[in-house]
Amino acid sequence: xxxxxxxxxxxxxxxxxxxxxxxxxxxxxxxxxxxxxxxxxxxxxxxxxxxxxxxxxxxxxxxxxxxxxxxxxxxxxxxxxxxxxxxxxxxxxxxxxxxxxxxxxxxxxxxxxxxxxxxxxxxxxxxxxxxxxxxxxxxxxxxxxxxxxxxxxxxxxxxxxxxxxxxxxxxxxxxxxxxxxxxxxxxxxxxxxxxxxxxxxxxxxxxxxxxxxxxxxxxxxxxxxxxxxxxxxxxxxxxxxxxxxxxxxxxxxxxxxxxxxxxxxxxxxxxxxxxxxxxxxxxxxxxxxxxxxxxxxxxxxxxxxxxxxxxxxxxxxxxxxxxxxxxxxxxxxxxxxxxxxxxxxxxxxxxxxxxxxxxxxxxxxxxxxxxxxxxxxxxxxxxxxxxxxxxxxxxxxxxxxxxxxxxxxxxxxxxxxxxxxxxxxxxxxxxxxxxxxxxxxxxxxxxxxxxxxxxxxxxxxxxxxxxxxxxxxxxxxxxxxxxxxxxxxxxxxxxxxxxxxxxxxxxxxxxxxxxxxxxxxxxxxxxxxxxxxxxxxxxxxxxxxxxxxxxxxxxxxxxxxxxxxxxxxxxxxxxxxxxxxxxxxxxxxxxxxxxxxxxxxxxxxxxxxxxxxxxxxxxxxxxxxxxxxxxxxxxxxxxxxxxxxxxxxxxxxxxxxxxxxxxxxxxxxxxxxxxxxxxxxxxxxxxxxxxxxxxxxxxxxxxxxxxxxxxxxxxxxxxxxxxxxxxxxxxxxxxxxxxxxxxxxxxxxxxxxxxxxxxxxxxxxxxxxxxxxxxxxxxxxxxxxxxxxxxxxxxxxxxxxxxxxxxxxxxxxxxxxxxxxxxxxxxxxxxxxxxxxxxxxxxxxxxxxxxxxxxxxxxxxxxxxxxxxxxxxxxxxxxxxxxxxxxxxxx
Amino acid sequence: xxxxxxxxxxxxxxxxxxxxxxxxxxxxxxxxxxxxxxxxxxxxxxxxxxxxxxxxxxxxxx
Numbered sequence: 001x002x003x004x005x006x007x008x009x010x011x012x013x014x015x016x017x018x019x020x021x022x023x024x025x026x027x028x029x030x031x032x033x034x035x036x037x038x039x040x041x042x043x044x045x046x047x048x049x050x051x052x053x054x055x056x057x058x059x060x061x062x063x064x065x066x067x068x069x070x071x072x073x074x075x076x077x078x079x080x081x082x083x084x085x086x087x088x089x090x091x092x093x094x095x096x097x098x099x100x101x102x103x104x105x106x107x108x109x110x111x112x113x114x115x116x117x118x119x120x121x122x123x124x125x126x127x128x129x130x131x132x133x134x135x136x137x138x139x140x141x142x143x144x145x146x147x148x149x150x151x152x153x154x155x156x157x158x159x160x161x162x163x164x165x166x167x168x169x170x171x172x173x174x175x176x177x178x179x180x181x182x183x184x185x186x187x188x189x190x191x192x193x194x195x196x197x198x199x200x201x202x203x204x205x206x207x208x209x210x211x212x213x214x215x216x217x218x219x220x221x222x223x224x225x226x227x228x229x230x231x232x233x234x235x236x237x238x239x240x241x242x243x244x245x246x247x248x249x250x251x252x253x254x255x256x257x258x259x260x261x262x263x264x265x266x267x268x269x270x271x272x273x274x275x276x277x278x279x280x281x282x283x284x285x286x287x288x289x290x291x292x293x294x295x296x297x298x299x300x301x302x303x304x305x306x307x308x309x310x311x312x313x314x315x316x317x318x319x320x321x322x323x324x325x326x327x328x329x330x331x332x333x334x335x336x337x338x339x340x341x342x343x344x345x346x347x348x349x350x351x352x353x354x355x356x357x358x359x360x361x362x363x364x365x366x367x368x369x370x371x372x373x374x375x376x377x378x379x380x381x382x383x384x385x386x387x388x389x390x391x392x393x394x395x396x397x398x399x400x401x402x403x404x405x406x407x408x409x410x411x412x413x414x415x416x417x418x419x420x421x422x423x424x425x426x427x428x429x430x431x432x433x434x435x436x437x438x439x440x441x442x443x444x445x446x447x448x449x450x451x452x453x454x455x456x457x458x459x460x461x462x463x464x465x466x467x468x469x470x471x472x473x474x475x476x477x478x479x480x481x482x483x484x485x486x487x488x489x490x491x492x493x494x495x496x497x498x499x500x501x502x503x504x505x506x507x508x509x510x511x512x513x514x515x516x517x518x519x520x521x522x523x524x525x526x527x528x529x530x531x532x533x534x535x536x537x538x539x540x541x542x543x544x545x546x547x548x549x550x551x552x553x554x555x556x557x558x559x560x561x562x563x564x565x566x567x568x569x570x571x572x573x574x575x576x577x578x579x580x581x582x583x584x585x586x587x588x589x590x591x592x593x594x595x596x597x598x599x600x601x602x603x604x605x606x607x608x609x610x611x612x613x614x615x616x617x618x619x620x621x622x623x624x625x626x627x628x629x630x631x632x633x634x635x636x637x638x639x640x641x642x643x644x645x646x647x648x649x650x651x652x653x654x655x656x657x658x659x660x661x662x663x664x665x666x667x668x669x670x671x672x673x674x675x676x677x678x679x680x681x682x683x684x685x686x687x688x689x690x691x692x693x694x695x696x697x698x699x700x701x702x703x704x705x706x707x708x709x710x711x712x713x714x715x716x717x718x719x720x721x722x723x724x725x726x727x728x729x730x731x732x733x734x735x736x737x738x739x740x741x742x743x744x745x746x747x748x749x750x751x752x753x754x755x756x757x758x759x760x761x762x763x764x765x766x767x768x769x770x771x772x773x774x775x776x777x778x779x780x781x782x783x784x785x786x787x788x789x790x791x792x793x794x795x796x797x798x799x800x801x802x803x804x805x806x807x808x809x810x811x812x813x814x815x816x817x818x819x820x821x822x823x824x825x826x827x828x829x830x831x832x833x834x835x836x837x838x839x840x841x842x843x844x845x846x847x848x849x850x851x852x853x854x855x856x857x858x859x860x861x862x863x864x865x866x867x868x869x870x871x872x873x874x875x876x877x878x879x880x881x882x883x884x885x886x887x888x889x890x891x
Numbered sequence: 892x893x894x895x896x897x898x899x900x901x902x903x904x905x906x907x908x909x910x911x912x913x914x915x916x917x918x919x920x921x922x923x924x925x926x927x928x929x930x931x932x933x934x935x936x937x938x939x940x941x942x943x944x945x946x947x948x949x950x951x952x953x
Binding site: 004006016017018020021022023025027064065066067068069070071072073074075098101102104105106108112150151153154158182185245249277278279280286289290292293294296297298300301304307308309310311312313490762763797798800801804805 | 900901902903904905906907909910911912913914915916918919920921922923924925927933934935936937938939940941942943944945946
């Protein structure tokens with residue numbers, strides 16, 4: 001069985017999970033090996049030509065000394081017993097979402113073709129069942145797994161792309177697409193024809209050739225539908241060995257066997273020095289896991305800051321040999337079979353032979369896998385043996401493999417830019433898989449062009465730029481203060497700029513958390529710690545008014561206002577963290593009802609202040625809460641992520657103050673994701689009534705002030721209900737604040753909702769497209785305080801990288817301005833998306849463009865737009881590209 | 892590994908080689924610390940390596 005493909009395919013006992021596995025080493029599956037299981041066979045030992053199999057190896061115990069530990073064991077699987085009521089295990093076409101993911105994947109059991117496992121037919125109707133193993137006390141998983149709604153939408157959309165005719169229905173309790181941009185994805189899925197049905201699925205039973213799915217809707221009706229495939233959207237369980245891990249490392253678990261943490265210290269386990277990151281801290285998606293990891297790295301780094309660099313091992317390279325412009329060009333060409341990936345289509349020996357006698361080519365060879373470790377050794381040896389000074393490799397994609405080969409060139413003492421890669425896999429054997437002769441001809445063309453370019457390539461310098469080891473943090477709320485503290489603990493001087501007179505931001509207006517923390521106490525402690533830290537400079541009533549420079553070398557002008565007096569100071573710093581926050585949105589129209597805020601019509605934040613007040617009767621007798629007031633398409637187009645928790649928190653508080661108070665929550669989807677689901681359940685147990693509404697049937701408000709009545713449709717009663725509550729509480733969203741001005745100042749893009757756009761949504765969630773600038777908190781997107789703290793720690797960890805290195809490395813493939821030819825028009829400066837080319841005055845006072853090498857990303861926009869061809873790209877000069885084009889025509 | 896094994900300080904152990912563990916390990920080395928990345932299976936990558944595509948860019952997970 002192949003565990004990588006969820007057991008849907010078979011593999012050999014000795015195998016590699018997938019082609020890109022790291023380390024790319026074969027291993028023996030002890031469960032399948034005849035020798036390890038039954039003491040027989042051992043054929044592999046004698047047949048392995050490299051004698052790499054040694055059954056005498058035993059597991060070894062090693063003792064290592066470490067300064068800190070980060071626990072990132074991930075998540076576990078929902079037990080099969082929980083899935084059995086949906087006929088999982090009894091019918092092959094009932095599968096988990098992970099199994100379905102493998103079916104969709106090109107490296108999956110059917111090479112990406114979606115087929116029923118029972119009889120290999122193509123499914124016409126597919127159902128997804130949400131909350132399998134989540135929000136289910138039956139399997140002791142009371143929490144929401146947070147990721148299943150979004151991954152089901154993704155899988156459904158990908159399945160639709162495979163076969164637009166397939167009908168897909170998602171059965172859900174609440175669609176919890178609270179992440180940044182997730183609601184938009186659901187809208188896209190709906191527009192693709194994917195159906196969403198709010199229902200509880202009772203069971204799934206085999207039904208002739210199909211599966212019968214029985215479900216009940218809110219109105220109490222039972223219905224059933226036939227499906228070809230039923231996908232169970234399984235949740236994330238605690239890791240199977242969580243208890244063991246907790247005992248070994250000595251930290252506590254929560255009641256669901258995830259790691260126990262606190263709201264204001266989300267990554268600290270109960271044992272000092274042991275941090276947690278990823279799904280083990282609580283179910284979460286990839287960007288949040290990545291953010292937590294960076295944050296945990298930053299915390300660990302702060303703990304052992306005095307030992308930084310002590311254990312680091314630096315790789316050394318031989319001295320680079322000089323390759324002068326006039327030196328004889330000696331090219332080596334290596335053509336790769338890539339197993340059968342290229343070799344089964346392209347005639348690799350013919351392509352290799354084709355290079356014989358080409359101008360400059362002094363050596364050519366072919367290899368089975370040119371990326372393998374032994375092939376690197378061969379490459380190094382051949383460079384030395386034939387005195388090669390240019391290397392052309394015809395293989396796969398430079399996007400994945402260029403760094404590896406360049407590293408080998410460095411190891412052989414060659415400048416890494418004396419390298420050209422020709423992609424005969426993606427461009428030949430893959431896209432022309434059915435035309436081997438034509439694919440071979442095209443490979444020859446591409447190799448000829450690559451060699452032509454290689455004749456002109458030149459070594460490019462490896463540069464570094466020094467860094468000012470200071471940070472500027474914009475915003476003195478919980479995000480900014482946490483980021484500053486994380487940086488200061490790692491030893492870096494940090495300046496915090498807050499435009500208001502007080503620190504703490506929005507937390508100053510909150511009283512308690514869902515988990516029961518007293519916000520003012522925690523915030524007070526944080527502010528005290530920050531104030532006491534000698535590495536942190538706090539500037540209140542201050543705003544950023546100007547920025548110049550680039551990563552490692554920023555210079556900012558800060559304007560402080562004291563009464564009518566303003567003073568300006570200039571600060572040199574290496575990095576910027578944006579933690580400017582957002583603000584409560586106060587819509588004037590909610591669900592088509594005009595709103596006049598008063599004591600009786602309040603936002604959740606105002607209600608919280610009343611509930612926490614010392615007044616005689618803080619709890620209202622009756623409250624109607626309206627979720628998504630002004631959000632999710634009502635006005636703002638997104639989900640603010642915190643409002644459902646806020647409503648549940650206030651509802652519980654009201655019930656605690658006065659158990660007889662009546663609380664009705666009108667909602668679209670209750671998004672109490674993660675462990676907050678417990679509070680949602682508790683609220684229902686305490687008698688809080690939750691009633692869903694739809695955008696086709698919105699609640700109506702009548703009257704004003706204390707006489708405001710709310711009319712809504714109750715799907716269980718199947719009738720309209722009118723209430724006149726003492727308080728109407730609107731769960732309003734969060735909007736970005738000042739991001740557009742800052743966006744202009746720093747040239748950083750914002751998304752359509754005016755939040756900053758990160759460098760990569762999944763893998764670089766706190767970095768921005770401009771190097772040296774990071775984002776955290778509400779300026780990135782709405783999120784609860786726990787996530788804000790993690791994000792701030794992550795931004796600080798990322799910002800600490802250039803600060804601790806003391807330099808930034810410059811990629812050699814960057815733009816270069818020919819100052820003689822430049823006419824100073826400034827077109828390049830205005831076009832550069834990374835603020836990496838600027839106009840300066842030369843010694844004669846003439847305007848000239850200059851590349852900021854530290855932040856140039858080598859995109860080539862400036863070079864392609866320069867009207868006088870004064871800009872060239874390292875590694876892509878006009879000379880090189882012209883040679884390539886000429887070679888294309890010169891068959 | 893041998894070079895750092897006898898060093899007493901400046902090292903961190905990361906338990907788990909999925910996306911979370913790998914990211915933590917990479918950031919720690921960038922910050923100047925030696926990392927022991929511990930993974931129980933034969934390859935790193937964890938659950939993410941099994942995913943076909945990821946939202947919203949539909950980038951291949953690998």
